[in-house]
Amino acid sequence: MSHHHLDQVLAVLDAARAETEASLIEWLRIPSISAQPVHAPDCRRAATWMGSQLEALGFAVGLRETPTHPVVLATHPGPGPDAPHVLIYGHYDVQPPEPLDLWISPPFEPAVVDGPRGKRVVARGAVDDKGQCLTWLAALRAWNTVAGGPPVRVTVLVEGEEEVGSPNLDAVLKAEKNLLAADVIVVSDTNMWAPGVPALTVSLRGMVYTQINLRVGSRDLHSGLYGNSAGNALNILTRVLGDLKDENGRIKIPGFYDGVIEPGANQRADWEALNFDEAAFLGQNGLSVPGGEKGRGALERLWARPTADINGIWGGYMGEGSKTVIACEGHAKLSCRLVPGQEPEKIIEGIRQFVQERIPADASFELQCFASTPGLSIPTDSPHLAAARVALEEEFGKPPVLAGGGGSIPVVESFKRILGLDSLLMGFGLDDDQVHSPNEKFELSCLHSGARSHARLLARLAKG
Amino acid sequence: MSHHHLDQVLAVLDAARAETEASLIEWLRIPSISAQPVHAPDCRRAATWMGSQLEALGFAVGLRETPTHPVVLATHPGPGPDAPHVLIYGHYDVQPPEPLDLWISPPFEPAVVDGPRGKRVVARGAVDDKGQCLTWLAALRAWNTVAGGPPVRVTVLVEGEEEVGSPNLDAVLKAEKNLLAADVIVVSDTNMWAPGVPALTVSLRGMVYTQINLRVGSRDLHSGLYGNSAGNALNILTRVLGDLKDENGRIKIPGFYDGVIEPGANQRADWEALNFDEAAFLGQNGLSVPGGEKGRGALERLWARPTADINGIWGGYMGEGSKTVIACEGHAKLSCRLVPGQEPEKIIEGIRQFVQERIPADASFELQCFASTPGLSIPTDSPHLAAARVALEEEFGKPPVLAGGGGSIPVVESFKRILGLDSLLMGFGLDDDQVHSPNEKFELSCLHSGARSHARLLARLAKG
Numbered sequence: 001m002s003h004h005h006l007d008q009v010l011a012v013l014d015a016a017r018a019e020t021e022a023s024l025i026e027w028l029r030i031p032s033i034s035a036q037p038v039h040a041p042d043c044r045r046a047a048t049w050m051g052s053q054l055e056a057l058g059f060a061v062g063l064r065e066t067p068t069h070p071v072v073l074a075t076h077p078g079p080g081p082d083a084p085h086v087l088i089y090g091h092y093d094v095q096p097p098e099p100l101d102l103w104i105s106p107p108f109e110p111a112v113v114d115g116p117r118g119k120r121v122v123a124r125g126a127v128d129d130k131g132q133c134l135t136w137l138a139a140l141r142a143w144n145t146v147a148g149g150p151p152v153r154v155t156v157l158v159e160g161e162e163e164v165g166s167p168n169l170d171a172v173l174k175a176e177k178n179l180l181a182a183d184v185i186v187v188s189d190t191n192m193w194a195p196g197v198p199a200l201t202v203s204l205r206g207m208v209y210t211q212i213n214l215r216v217g218s219r220d221l222h223s224g225l226y227g228n229s230a231g232n233a234l235n236i237l238t239r240v241l242g243d244l245k246d247e248n249g250r251i252k253i254p255g256f257y258d259g260v261i262e263p264g265a266n267q268r269a270d271w272e273a274l275n276f277d278e279a280a281f282l283g284q285n286g287l288s289v290p291g292g293e294k295g296r297g298a299l300e301r302l303w304a305r306p307t308a309d310i311n312g313i314w315g316g317y318m319g320e321g322s323k324t325v326i327a328c329e330g331h332a333k334l335s336c337r338l339v340p341g342q343e344p345e346k347i348i349e350g351i352r353q354f355v356q357e358r359i360p361a362d363a364s365f366e367l368q369c370f371a372s373t374p375g376l377s378i379p380t381d382s383p384h385l386a387a388a389r390v391a392l393e394e395e396f397g398k399p400p401v402l403a404g405g406g407g408s409i410p411v412v413e414s415f416k417r418i419l420g421l422d423s424l425l426m427g428f429g430l431d432d433d434q435v436h437s438p439n440e441k442f443e444l445s446c447l448h449s450g451a452r453s454h455a456r457l458l459a460r461l462a463k464g
Numbered sequence: 465m466s467h468h469h470l471d472q473v474l475a476v477l478d479a480a481r482a483e484t485e486a487s488l489i490e491w492l493r494i495p496s497i498s499a500q501p502v503h504a505p506d507c508r509r510a511a512t513w514m515g516s517q518l519e520a521l522g523f524a525v526g527l528r529e530t531p532t533h534p535v536v537l538a539t540h541p542g543p544g545p546d547a548p549h550v551l552i553y554g555h556y557d558v559q560p561p562e563p564l565d566l567w568i569s570p571p572f573e574p575a576v577v578d579g580p581r582g583k584r585v586v587a588r589g590a591v592d593d594k595g596q597c598l599t600w601l602a603a604l605r606a607w608n609t610v611a612g613g614p615p616v617r618v619t620v621l622v623e624g625e626e627e628v629g630s631p632n633l634d635a636v637l638k639a640e641k642n643l644l645a646a647d648v649i650v651v652s653d654t655n656m657w658a659p660g661v662p663a664l665t666v667s668l669r670g671m672v673y674t675q676i677n678l679r680v681g682s683r684d685l686h687s688g689l690y691g692n693s694a695g696n697a698l699n700i701l702t703r704v705l706g707d708l709k710d711e712n713g714r715i716k717i718p719g720f721y722d723g724v725i726e727p728g729a730n731q732r733a734d735w736e737a738l739n740f741d742e743a744a745f746l747g748q749n750g751l752s753v754p755g756g757e758k759g760r761g762a763l764e765r766l767w768a769r770p771t772a773d774i775n776g777i778w779g780g781y782m783g784e785g786s787k788t789v790i791a792c793e794g795h796a797k798l799s800c801r802l803v804p805g806q807e808p809e810k811i812i813e814g815i816r817q818f819v820q821e822r823i824p825a826d827a828s829f830e831l832q833c834f835a836s837t838p839g840l841s842i843p844t845d846s847p848h849l850a851a852a853r854v855a856l857e858e859e860f861g862k863p864p865v866l867a868g869g870g871g872s873i874p875v876v877e878s879f880k881r882i883l884g885l886d887s888l889l890m891g892f893g894l895d896d897d898q899v900h901s902p903n904e905k906f907e908l909s910c911l912h913s914g915a916r917s918h919a920r921l922l923a924r925l926a927k928g
Contacts, residue, residue, distance in 0.1 A: 035785035096787055102683070164785050191689075205688065209786040218750030219566070222900040224669065224871025225655075227771035227801045228756030229742060230749065234774035234796075235708065242706020244699065278693060282826075285694065286682030286792075289824040292692030307691035310698035311789050312780035317797060321499035321628050322673040322834035323560055324799055324872075325775050325900050328750075332698075333781060335788055337691045360753040362746075370786035407688025408788075436686040436789050 005147050006459040012142040013451050020138040020451060021112070021121070021444060023053070027092075027130050028110040028123040034069055034093035034164050043069040043160045046092040050158050053137060057144045059156065064176070066168035069093060069160030073176065076140075078153040084461050085153040087182035087421070089411060090133035090189070091162035094125035095436045102438035112444075117195055120441045127433045131442035132188035133158065135428055135450030142455055151462035155182060159411065162189075165209060165371025166410045173418040184384040184461065185415050188450065190427030193274075193401035195443075198392040198453070200385065200400045201425035202378045203303060206338035207408040208347050209311075209371035212237070212355060214330045216363035220316075221326040230326050231360055234315050237330035240358040244308050244334075249293040251308045251336075253350040259341030263304050271299040274401065284432055303404025306375075307337040335371070337406065344372040373410040378422050384461065388424045391456035395449060400426075426453065469611050470923040476606040477915050484602040484915060485576070485585070485908060487517070491556075491594050492574040492587040498533055498557035498628050507533040507624045510556040514622050517601060521608045523620065528640070530632035533557060533624030537640065540604075542617040548925050549617040551646035551885070553875060554597035554653070555626035558589035559900045566902035576908075581659055584905045591897045595906035596652035597622065599892055599914030606919055615926035619646060623875065626653075629673060629835025630874045637882040648848040648925065649879050652914065654891030657738075657865035659907075662856040662917070664849065664864045665889035666842045667767060670802035671872040672811050673775075673835035676701070676819060678794045680827035684780075685790040694790050695824055698779050701794035704822040708772050708798075713757040715772045715800075717814040723805030727768050735763040738865065748896055767868025770839075771801040799835070801870065808836040837874040842886050848925065852888045855920035859913060890917065 013020075032046035033039040047070050051061040059074035072092070097107035103122075105111035110123035121131070143150045157180070159169050173180060193199040216231040245251055263271075278290060278298035292301035315330035317323035336347055352367050359365065379385070380402055392400040405425065412423045428450030434440045477484075496510035497503040511534050515525040523538035536556070561571035567586075569575035574587035585595070607614045621644070623633050637644060657663040680695040709715055727735075742754055742762035756765035779794035781787035800811055816831050823829065843849070844866055856864040869889065876887045892914035898904045 035787060036783065095789075096781065096783055098781070098783070099684070163787075205691075207688075207788070209788065216751065217746075219898065219903075220563075220901040221749060222871065223771065223773045223775065223799060224671075224801060224869070225766075225895065225899060226749075227669075227773055227870060228765035228769055229754055229762060230746060230751055231753055231755050232773050234777050235705075235772075238702045238705035238708075238774060238777065238796075240706070241699075241702035242704070244702075282681075282694060285685060285690075286826070287680065287694055288826040289695055290693055291695050298693060301692035302690075305692055307687065308699075309687045309691055309696050309788075309790055310702060310780065311687065311787060311791070312782050313698050313702065313794070314778045314782045316774065316776035317560065317562070318776050318778045318795075319500065319560055319562070322675075322797065322799070323499060323627075323775060323900065324671070324673065324773075325559075326773055327775070330777070331782075332702075333786065335687060335786070337688060362750070362752040405688070406691060407686065431689065434683065435689060436787070437684045439683075 006456065008146045009142045009455045010452055012145050013138060013455060016138065016142065017448055020134060020447065024121060024131055024134045024447065025110045028125055029108055031108045032093050032160065033096050034161050035096055040069065043093055047072050047160055050092055054156055057140055058149055064172050066172065068168065071160065071169065071172050072158040073179065074156040075179065076149055076154045078150050083153050085155065085182040086461055087155045087157060087180055087185040088136050089185060089187045090158045091129045091160065092158050093160040093163050094128065095163050097124045099438060104439055117443050117445060119444045121444065122439055122441045124440055126440050127429045127442035128435045128440065129162065129189045131447055132427055132429065134447060135188055136454045138451035139454035139458060143458060150458055152458055155180060162411065165373065169411055170414050170418060173414055177419065180419055182421060185421050185423040186457065187409060187412060187423045187425050188427045189409055190405055190425045191429040191431060192446065193403060195430060196396060197398060198396045198400040199403040200388055201405040202380055202402050203404045204376050204412055205406055205408055206344060206373040206375040206413065207335060207371050208338065208344045208369065209335040210348065210351055211368040211370065212332045212334060212365055214363060214365040215328060217328045220328050223324040223326050226326055231362060232326045233330040234327050236359055236363055237315065237332060240355055241310055241332060243358060249291065253308065253347065253354045255346055255350045256306065258346065259343065260306065260339055261341050263300060268297065268300065271297055274299065281431060299404065302406045304339055306339050306342060309335055311335050337408065339375040340377050342375060344374055348372065373408055373413050376413050376416065378425065382422060384424055387460035388426050388457055391453055391460050392426065394456055395453045426457065469615065470920065472610045473606045473919045474916055476609050477602060477919060480602065480606065481912055484598060484911065488585060488595055488598045488911065489574045492589055493572055495572045496557050496624065497560050498625050499560055504533065507557055511536050511624055514556055518620055521604055522613055528636050530636065532632065535624065535633065535636050536622040537643065538620040539643065540613055540618045542614050547617045549619065549646040550925055551619045551621060551644055551649045552600050553649060553651045554622045555593045555624065556622050557624040557627050559627050561588045563902060568903055581907050581909060583908045585908065586903055586905045588904055590904050591893045591906035592899045592904065593626065593653045595911055596891055596893065596914065598911060599652055600918045602915035603918035603922060607922060615922055619644060626875065629837065633875055634878050634882060637878055641883065644883055646885060649885050649887040650921065651873060651876060651887045651889050652891045653873055654869055654889045655893040655895060656910065657867060659894060660860060661862060662860045662864040663867040664852055665869040666844055666866050667868045668840050668876055669870055669872055670808060670837040670839040670877065671799060671835050672802065672808045672833065673799040674812065674815055675832040675834065676796045676798060676829055678827060678829040679792060681792045684792050687788040687790050690790055695826060696790045697794040698791050700823055700827055701779065701796060704819055705774055705796060707822060713755065715770065717772065717811065717818045719810055719814045720770065722810065723807065724770065724803055725805050727764060732761065732764065735761055738763065745895060763868065766870045768803055770803050770806060773799055775799050801872065803839040804841050806839060808838055812836065837872055837877050840877050840880065842889065846886060848888055851924035852890050852921055855924050856890065856917055858920055859917045890921065
């Protein structure tokens with residue numbers, strides 16, 4: 001029965017492509033930037049938009065308030081209480097779009113343009129994560145058209161703080177533990193291995209994100225009067241941050257590598273077998289010199305080694321021309337991608353110690369923390385992962401790559417810790433989607449094959 | 465005759481204090497920020513303001529246009545063609561006032577407030593250089609009241625590009641060589657040794673001011689997808705700039721110290737005899753750790769050793785909260801104070817080489833240059849310097865300190881190079897005037913004793 005239904009569902013999905021694309025564009029017009037308080041009303045609009053879409057499919061929908069942006073929670077009984085229970089996760093918030101002048105079209109006025117792989121939609125959030133959310137939303141719509149609802153019990157959770165480290169989601173998960181007691185969680189916020197080649201992500205890097213606010217002295221000074229006598233906050237800050245890594249790219253934060261697991265020979269062999277072309281991966285961005293630690297493979301560096309990146313820096317005179325000032329303040333945003341085994345709190349303390357050890361006695365600093373989540377691995381032997389493998393193989397005609405993920409999806413760790421559930425990381429982005437950069441895009445072919453994959457996955461999971 | 469006049473001139477000056485202060489406040493209201501093109505009309509207003517003041521004293525006044533801000537040129541025949549010819553220099557442009565939130569009153573709404581040494585005026589340009597210009601303008605006014613004009617031939621040159629390195633002044637000096645053929649030049653843009661203790665500055669540091677625009681790759685990237693693979697412009701920039709000095713504070717720019725003259729034992733002894741209190745000099749700014757090279761005295765570091773200060777830095781995400789971006793661009797403003805013997809062009813090439821040697825093969829940078837002027841020394845055995853020593857001793861009751869100057873006054877080097885003339889650096893600022901910083905101020909006592917000193921100097925120079 002469900003298989004007969006699936007054919008109809010896929011046909012309905014193909015017929016509804018224009019509608020699916022129109023829905024995505026409508027949602028992308030809402031500038032739901034979670035990092036910027038001025039956009040709080042837009043975040044709420046993006047949440048209610050998703051809520052109303054699900055209501056139209058017979059979901060019971062509610063908003064759970066947080067100190068910043070609300071969480072959308074929606075439930076559908078499916079065939080009944082005995083059916084498997086699938087929790088679907090997504091996020092409606094997006095990264096800030098700056099620098100604006102590099103966009104080919106305004107970030108919140110979605111443009112559908114031709115690319116080497118057919119049409120694509122260009123907008124902030126196109127793939128991260130609004131486009132990915134549309135893949136499962138379209139699948140749910142098609143199942144509703146054909147069968148009056150999904151073939152399994154479905155709970156949907158769409159948050160609005162993923163891009164700022166989901167600071168308030170844990171509280172919601174704890175409060176809604178019963179409602180969220182699913183059999184499996186499906187998360188679409190990851191990439192395919194390559195165009196036409198699906199992937200399931202089985203490991204994720206965590207993250208700590210800090211801001212260093214350094215100060216020396218009580219005021220800005222004149223470099224003529226004070227140069228060679230007064231300390232300079234920007235000389236100090238660059239001296240500290242310039243010492244982050246040794247000549248081999250190894251990060252010098254105290255205790256940074258404590259607990260990091262060295263990959264085994266088999267793991268390294270699997271990575272080798274994927275023939276990852278780092279030259280092309282970098283070349284498409286005008287780069288040719290690999291970063292990270294010397295003497296380690298590209299996939300090991302991306303999937304199994306922690307990072308330390310300066311995401312922003314500012315201080316002193318940043319205007320046109322010259323100002324001969326010795327600045328008393330300097331600021332930098334420093335984030336680390338973490339791998340399983342590293343403890344975020346110890347890394348933050350390591351950063352504090354690293355800075356303290358490198359500043360003069362009359363300088364001081366404040367360390368703000370915007371995100372703190374450990375890395376994690378997902379078991380590859382579960383029946384749910386097996387179902388996803390089959391669904392993807394049926395859709396793409398080839399089995400998915402079991403990939404590592406360089407990025408962080410804090411909620412996956414929270415789901416494991418609070419709900420005791422593993423996630424299926426089945427996403428449809430591509431490496432050149434320019435996530436978090438100007439001209440972020442999502443291939444319409446990925447949107448539609450992703451929707452078909454979700455329709456198949458629901459059918460597979462219905463079989464239990 | 466002139467001495468009888470001088471007593472009257474000093475009396476007139478004392479009676480005109482309120483008028484002198486009102487003139488200064490009026491001029492300070494004009495935001496003549498030379499570095500910011502939007503303020504070009506304000507620079508012109510500041511120039512014409514000074515022109516009209518001199519016209520009222522019988523000067524023939526003209527504006528010499530430059531690609532940016534005009535130069536005020538005014539001449540007075542004095543007693544006649546045989547009288548000594550004194551060229552007075554000042555600048556009407558000011559530094560940008562940022563950061564605005566640290567000012568106790570708006571930078572261009574002058575506030576007269578009480579301080580430990582009596583009343584002071586707080587505003588951008590209060591001392592640098594509008595207040596200092598008022599010291600000689602007030603003296604010229606008093607001489608005009610008493611004697612119908614100054615006791616010497618006077619040419620006044622007030623430029624509007626000093627704070628951006630006087631890029632166009634040389635051309636004006638060359639074009640006006642005949643008009644500017646004076647016997648001596650008087651420049652008031654320096655400090656007193658201490659409250660009540662006058663100084664003549666006999667050496668000046670030069671400056672090169674550069675901006676480094678570093679780039680790696682073609683776009684910003686996501687630190688999750690690319691961290692440990694893609695180069696990060698901000699990690700690279702801080703690594704380069706963090707390596708500017710060795711552990712002893714010695715600057716590592718190639719060839720940086722070529723030509724620098726080591727002070728002799730006598731020079732060091734003179735500096736020691738001044739008992740300069742660096743702890744107090746730093747302490748008033750909340751600092752306690754001396755910068756510059758270890759193992760050298762404070763005055764040697766300030767007067768006879770070159771600097772490398774990062775005056776501004778910016779790149780990546782500088783907004784609220786977190787953005788996990790790997791930036792493809794980073795920018796920094798780097799300036800060096802130079803001492804006699806260093807060649808600015810070689811220093812700029814050294815900076816270029818220093819950066820080039822420290823960036824990866826796929827990174828590139830542009831080096832902008834906003835200022836380039838060598839350091840210089842002024843002979844201490846001229847009759848003009850002798851006249852200034854006497855004028856200051858008569859006014860303050862103690863001889864002036866022959867001081868070094870840490871700052872740069874490019875025009876003094878241009879006067880020497882183009883006109884073949886030495887300058888008298890007789891200024892009335894104090895070390896705590898917060899030049900180039902928020903709440904820049906000028907003590908009214910310095911304003912008035914400066915005016916009296918200029919009145920005396922003109923009388924002394926009249927004696928030839």
